[in-house]
Amino acid sequence: MTNMNFKKCIIGIAAVMVLMMGTILATTTHAAPANSGASIGYVDYQLVMSSSIDYKNAQATFTAEGEKILKEFEQASAGMSENEKKQLSTQYSQRLQQKEQELISQVEAKNMAVIKDVASAQGITVVLNKNSVFYGGKDLTQDVIAKLAK
Secondary structure, eight states, rough: OOOOHHHHHHHHHHHHHHHHHHHHHHOOOOOOOTTOOOOOEEHHHHHHHHHHHHHHHHHHHHHHHHHHHHHOOOOHHTOOOOOHHHHHHHHHHHHHHHHHHHHHHHHHHHHHHHHHHHHHTTOOOOOGGGGGOOSOOOOOHHHHHHHHHH
C-alpha cells in the first residue's frame, strides 16, 4: 500500500468515526428503571458531544495519533513490497481504531455521569435522547453542557 493510499485510509477512518458518532448520537437512548411517577427529561446528545471540551480534546488526540501512526507507517514500510505494506497498514489501522474507541468511550462515560447527576439534581428519573421525544419532557441539554464546562 502506498503512502498516499495509507493517508486516504487514515482520512477514511476519521470520516467513518465522525459518521459513526453522528449515527450513535442520533439513535442512543438511555432509559432509567421503570417508575410509575417517573419524570422525563431529554438531552440533545449530539449537541452535548459537540460542545464537550473532552470530545474536542479526544478529536485532537485522535488526529495527533493518526499523524504519528502515519509517520511510523512511512518509516516501517520503506522498502517493503505492496503486499507487506498492505498487511502493515491493516495493523496500523486497527491500532488507530482501538485508540478511537478508547477515547470516545472515556468521553461518553463522563457525559453519561454528568447527565445522570443533572437529572438526579432536578428530580428527573428518565432521560431520553432528544430525537426520541415527540412531546413533553424537560430539556436538560444546556444544564449538562454547563456542568461539563466546569
